[in-house]
Structure formats: structure tokens, C-alpha cells
Amino acid sequence: MKKKAFSSVMTLALAGGLILGGCSSSTGSSGDEKSSSGDKTVVKMMHLWPEGSSNAQYTIVDDIINAYEKEHPDVDIQTEILGNEQYKEKVKVLSASNELPDVGITWAAGYMKPFVDGKMFAPLDDIAKEDNFVAGTLDAFSVDEKPYAVPLELNITPVYYNKEIFKKYNLEAPKTYDEFLNVVETLADNKVTPITLGNKDRWTGSMWYMYLADRIGGPEALNNAINRSGSFEDPALVQAAEEIEKLVKMNAFVKGYNGLSNDEAKGYFMNEQAAMYMMATWELPNYTTTPDVSQEFKDKVGYFKFPTYEGGKGDIDSYVGGPGVGLFVSEQSKVKDEAKEFVSYLVEEWGKRSVVDAGVIPATVVDTSDVELHPMYIDILNDLGNATNLTLYADVQMSASVADVHLNQIQALFGGQTTPEKFAKTQEEALAAEK
């Protein structure tokens, strides 16, 4: 009898433990919500700038939220912060279960489209005014002429180079493609890695290809192939692939580039083991403001625009680039109006502070005449002002599955596992199958 009593007690304890365990966490979180919200309106926001790795952006957003809450005492903004890749995945999972935050971050075009088609994002035509943004940036976040997110950043892609290495071999920043090839050859002959490239990530190699396609065939060639008014088998696009092959044969790229991630490849440039590195302007802080990088290295870094190709249609002021991330408001949100108001406030304040404090070029039109900026920023902002064209990254323009074909072909082209003709044909077939 005693034993039986004992066992029942144990069972109870076990079951109780389970139930209590389950409860404690749920009461904890729900209690939390209540205590902080009170009679305030809670706006939930998710972003991807953790305090540790993106401190500058984190601080700006945090300051803006505090300022907004001060101005609107009845609103409480709660943030959830994740790193880039985790963020991308969590958003997908949340939207599958209809639990998107009221305000969140999204990428443009191809990434955003399924969310818009699934009616997850609210149209923002009432708060996004075309004039406030740099031309073209709002379009990247629009579906059927309606904006579904407002852009925060804008990037163009220059080629950074190490002035000291260039000086050592009597080289100058190239203006034409022939000069560029000469630079590559001289460096390669002297056993210096000319270009570092992390092509495991694939979009990195895609940018090199996009520039060649732009300089040879003009911006229309690639854009038309993607929007289906043209073909990927356009001679200019094939020729661009041939040029990539040539660069590979000249040993222009760092050894094992197809196995290196962008971050690993960047290391070669930062350690002065490679002379050139092409990356979007989000890298600028590393060469200007970031305190972790030595001033000595920063002084050595310069940049040049991707050189012109003789006989090609593209001009030197045409860029690969585009808006980075934007802010969306969830269609399911119960506090849509408050969320929208907060988004427009955030975008405006972000525009004022991001260049100076974080070294991020905002997508909003900003007057920078009265702020003190690193000369490299002023140059870049001027270049941006003079830009004749901005081509959005090819993989962002395409739908996810076609982008995958494109990126695989890029890796194969750089790895010598395909020919320029096959490279063009495979992508043409993938694009054609889509429609």
C-alpha cells in the first residue's frame, strides 16, 4: 500500500512538473507583455542589427525608438533582434504561421514578392512619397506600382584597391578595361593576388559579371534578358561571360575563390594580401569610420569605378547596386496605423543620421552640406548624384528559383565548368520557363 502511495506521489510530481514547466514559461511571457504595455499600444518590430555585430545601426534604431516613445507616450515599441541569416529564415517561418511582427525588415524585389502575393505586407502608398527617396529605390520595393516597403539604404558597387600595392608596381587606378587587364597582369606576374573574391556566396561573382555585361552591352542588355523583353543569349551577355573566363585564366582572382565566403575573401583585402576587392558601399565604414580597423590601413584604401570597355555601350557612371533593406508593415497587424506612423518617422530620422553615425548611405534624399563627412563618403555621394543608371543585383531581380540557376551558372563559369554559350543558354531556358 505504501508503495502504491509512493508511486502515485511520484506520478503526480512528474505530471505536475511537466504542467508547471509548461505554464511557467507561458505565464512569464504573457505577464511580461501586460506589465509593459499597460494601456499603451504595443508595436512589435523585428530588425537585423544586433548590438554586438552592427552596433552603429543598432544604436541609431534604439535612439529613434526612444525619441519616438517620448513623443508618443501612448505607444510602446518592442523590438526583437536577430542576425542576418537567422532573420531571413525566421521571417519566413513567422509568415507561414501568420505571426509577422507589426514592423519588420525585408529585402527588395524577388525576395519580397511572395510576401506581397501572399498578402502579408500592407501597401504603404499613403506614407511613402516618391520625392523623399533617391530615384529608383522605391521602385525596387514596389509591386504593380504600389510600394510595399520603404527603403532604408542605398548602395553602389565600386572597386576598392590598395594604393600601396598599386604604387609598388607603378600602377594607377584603371579607367579603361585594357588598363584594368594590364593591372591584373602586372600583379599576377609579380605573384600578388590581384582580386579577392568570395564566390562561395555566388552573388559576389555575379556583380563582376553584371558590370562586364553593363559595360559591354549597356544596362539594357541584362535588364531586358531578365524582364523577358530580350534574351540571355544576347551577344553582349555571352561576351561578358567570355571576359570572365579570360580573367580566370589570367589568375586574376584569389586562389580557391569558389570555396571562400565573402567574409573570408574580405580578409585577404584587409590583410593586404590582395590588391583589389569589389563590394558595395556597405563596406565603406571599414575604410573610414570603424574604430577596429587601423588608420594606417584605411589610408591605403582607395576606390575606382568599374572601367569602361572599348566599343562597349555602357558608360563609367552606370553602377551595379540598389537598395539594401527596407521596412514593411504587416497586413495582419492590429495596430497598422500606429505602425505606419512609426515607420515614416523611423525612415526620416534614419536618413538624417545613418551616414554620419553608421556610415550607411540612406535611400532618402539627404542634405549633407552642413555635416562633416569622411572625404570618401563625399566622393561616393557625388558619384551617386552623377549616376546615369543603377542596376539592381541580378539575383534580387529574379525569382528565387531562377536566381539559383543564375548563381549556380556564375559559380560554374568562374570554376570553368561551363562555357559562355552554355552559361547563357541555361539561364535563358530558366528565365523562359518561368513565364
Next chain:
Amino acid sequence: MKNVMSNKYVIALYTLPALLLILTLIYIPIVLSGYYGFMDWDGIGEMTFIGLDNYITLVQDKMFWTSTYHSFLLAIFSTASLVLYLAISLVLASKIKGSDLLRKIYLIPMLLSSVAIAQLWMKIFDPTNGMANTLLEMFGVENTPIWLADPEIALYAIFIPVIWQYAGFYILIYYAALKNVPDEIIEAAKIDGASSLQIAYKIKLPLISGIFKVTIMLAVVGSLKYFDLIYVMTGGGPNGASEVMASYMYKEAFKLNNFGYGSAIGFGLLVIALFMTWLISKLTKSKDDVQF
């Protein structure tokens, strides 16, 4: 205790928590993923029922079979490496000096997280600054391999850390089994004049043969669903040269937004793993396991 175990309600009550967990976390998701496999679903919008389309695509998908082949290669390599683990355990269990310390050293990789191991080996495989190529250059090799960037080598290069990572685990299993062999039997053999090789071959190995079945099963099924290092080190690249079934499933579902097709791949993986489990248990079926 006898009383307790004869009460059916108590038995049910005791098994209930585990049953609920296994149902909600394993069996229900399996059924669901089989069901999602019938859908065209991007993970965000509406699902549409498309019947067997995903499964038909799966059977004809060259990339799926390539990744299956890669998974099986890994399974073969990790099964073969069991012999190595066994040899090490035999040495460790034979009361040599410092075997305690060595055992702990072999166990260390198991304590590291997969991502840390991947980062470590990516540094080793770095074509210019990595340890592997620096060593090769020291020995005068001129055209050092580019490891993870070479489609011919990438997959095998990843096998090395995978096999290294699990060494501790299998050595621990074999070691424990070998330690379980009673000293009296070994002493009796020694008195009869058996050499240590004979003791290992004729006494120890037959006595722990039951463990082989378990470890082979673990190695094969573990390899078939292997994901971590591949995902971090190459992401299945370059160009699918190191894609395995699990990484391919992940890519289709999360990167390309094909949750329906991803589920179908997951289901295919399950069927293959189940079949292999059945096959192995059939092939290794012995009479009765030895009791001592």
C-alpha cells in the same frame, strides 16, 4: 514495484509524457511533411494540392540522386572508418599507459559544436593561408589543391572533419563494450597461452559483435541525414558538388521557397533511411546475442 507495474493505468500514465512528446515532435511532423509533399507551397501564401507531382519530379530530379549518391558515399566512408575507431579502442582498452588521457583527447571534437568545427576546418582548408596547404608547401608540393573550391575534392575534404568529429563517440561506445568483457575470460585465455592479438580477434571482438550492428546502423543513418558541416563549409557547393540529401532539402525549402518540394525530399530521405535501417538489421541478423 511489482504492484505498480501491474496497474495498467499507471503504466499508461508513465508512458504518456514520452508518448506525447514523440508524437508531437516526430510522428505528426513526419505525416505532415508527407502531406505537404502533395502541395505546391512557397511557405508563405496559399497551398494548392498538386497530387503526386512533387514526388514524380523528385524521382526524375538528377540533383536529388546526385545528393543521394553523395550521402551514400559519406555512409560508406563513415562505416569504413568504424574499423579505425575499433582499432583505436582495442589499443585504449588494453591498459596501456595514458589511455585515460588519450580517451579524453579523442572525445574533445565531440564536445565542440559543429559550427565551430566547420569554422576551424575552413581555416585549415584555406587555399592560401590554411594549415593544409602550408604543410603541403613545406613538403615541396607546388600545385596545392584548392580543397573546398574544387568540385572533385570538396566532398571528400568535408569527410575528413566529419570522420574526425565522430571519432570520440564511436571510440567511447567500443571502449565501453570492450571494458565489459569479463577479465576472467581473458585471464583464462592468457593461461591457455593466447597472444594479445589472438585475444583481440578470437575473444574480444566476437563478444562485442552486438555493438557492431548498433554502430553500423548509427553511422549509416547518421550519414544519410547528415547536414551541419556541409551546410556551413560549402553550402552544398561549388555547384552542388558537395550537396547531400539534407542540405538539398534545406536549400529547396528555405532558400528557394519550395516548401512543398522540400517536404517531398524530406519524405524521400525518410524512406531511404528506413529502407537502409531495415536492410542493415536484416544483413546483420545474428543468432542470439552473447550473454555474459
